[in-house]
Amino acid sequence: MFAVEDLSAAYGPVKALNGVTFTASRGQVTAVLGANGAGKTTLLRTVSGLVRSTRGTVKLDGKDITRTATEKLTSYGLSHVPEGRGVIAELTVVENLRLGGLHRATASEPMPIERIFELFPRLGERRDATAHQLSGGERQMLVIGRALMARPTVLLLDEPSLGLAPRVVAQIFDLLRGLVQSEELTVVLVEQNARSALSIADHGVVLNLGKVVASAPAAELAADEQLRHAYLGF
Numbered sequence: 001m002f003a004v005e006d007l008s009a010a011y012g013p014v015k016a017l018n019g020v021t022f023t024a025s026r027g028q029v030t031a032v033l034g035a036n037g038a039g040k041t042t043l044l045r046t047v048s049g050l051v052r053s054t055r056g057t058v059k060l061d062g063k064d065i066t067r068t069a070t071e072k073l074t075s076y077g078l079s080h081v082p083e084g085r086g087v088i089a090e091l092t093v094v095e096n097l098r099l100g101g102l103h104r105a106t107a108s109e110p111m112p113i114e115r116i117f118e119l120f121p122r123l124g125e126r127r128d129a130t131a132h133q134l135s136g137g138e139r140q141m142l143v144i145g146r147a148l149m150a151r152p153t154v155l156l157l158d159e160p161s162l163g164l165a166p167r168v169v170a171q172i173f174d175l176l177r178g179l180v181q182s183e184e185l186t187v188v189l190v191e192q193n194a195r196s197a198l199s200i201a202d203h204g205v206v207l208n209l210g211k212v213v214a215s216a217p218a219a220e221l222a223a224d225e226q227l228r229h230a231y232l233g234f
């Protein structure tokens with residue numbers, strides 16, 4: 001169980017997170033939704049030690065990991081895939097994946113690359129292509145695959161749908177859904193694309209101005225017309 005309790009963070013005078021509390025369960029996708037500036041990216045950055053929290057705690061299976069250095073968090077099983085598909089353009093798919101296995105959960109072997117290709121067959125077909133030759137969707141698969149090489153138990157994903165065509169978003173989300181089940185992962189998925197995210201999520205957390213305004217099963221949020229109009233834009 002991954003738990004965030006009363007988490008707060010600020011950029012100077014801007015309170016970007018204000019007492020955020022939620023839990024995410026293993027084998028489930030928890031979608032974190034909300035408009036531009038709601039605090040979604042800041043939440044992931046604070047959890048992964050890139051922004052310093054001013055209050056609150058983050059726990060992984062009961063262990064307090066608040067304010068742990070980013071590199072150390074990987075060894076505790078937490079991987080963060082930031083927005084923007086940051087792969088090394090000159091390296092091949094295989095080389096980028098190998099980099100993901102360099103830092104990993106303590107005492108575990110990196111995931112075999114062939115396992116990544118089973119999960120993402122398209123990456124296997126393009127294994128010797130350099131990352132700059134990949135499509136946007138393939139790059140998104142590559143950053144997720146690279147994060148999986150570290151054998152995380154918790155995967156934090158920031159807007160994997162950004163800039164992708166709806167058909168490709170559907171494909172990435174389907175892959176994600178399969179992944180959560182087969183790898184027993186806890187996925188925290190930050191998305192602006194609320195409709196698609198809720199269609200694959202188990203649970204949803206809606207942020208507004210740095211606060212949680214709703215936290216409920218995904219189907220319940222998707223059926224709440226008032227909430228959808230007010231915060232989710234569909």
Ligand SMILES: Nc1ncnc2c1ncn2[C@@H]1O[C@H](COP(=O)(O)OP(=O)(O)OP(=O)(O)O)[C@@H](O)[C@H]1O
Nearest residue numbers: 011014016034035036037038039040041042043192
């Ligand atoms: N580096 C920064 N310096 C100052 N203020 C920032 C910084 N990053 C974000 N903010 C502010 O913090 C608040 C939360 O921003 P954040 O990026 O977390 O929102 P978000 O929900 O991820 O939005 P988006 O969907 O647009 O990425 C906003 O008011 C934003 O302007």
